[in-house]
Amino acid sequence: MSSEESPGAGEGGQIVAGRAVVSVQGAYVLVHAQRLAEQLHSALETRAVIDQAIGVTMSLSGGTEAEALDQLRAVSQTRHQPLAVIARGIVDAASGWTRSRAR
Secondary structure: OOOOOOOOOOHHHHHHHHHHHHHHHHHHHHHHHHHHHHHHHHHHHHHHHHHHHHHHHHHHHOOOHHHHHHHHHHHHHHHOOOHHHHHHHHHHHHHHHHHHHHO
16 A cells, blocks of 8 residues: 555654654754853853953052953953953952962
């Protein structure tokens, strides 16, 4: 008996194929969402470090938040390093100062 003779004989294959497509699409969406979550987490961590570096710069220079950010950006451009790298260095140095003062 061929699929032409029996109505609905090919429908089972179409259902299975449809479910497979939905599964693949679901997996793609999940992977994309996980990557996005990782990127957002990284961005939040980077932003926190930059904010801390702005605070350190403000306390050392006595300037405003905008001035501190401008100073960090200028150093970043002069050294050809990302702002996050400059900020991490400042925060790490400030942490070292704090630890040495506590001793």
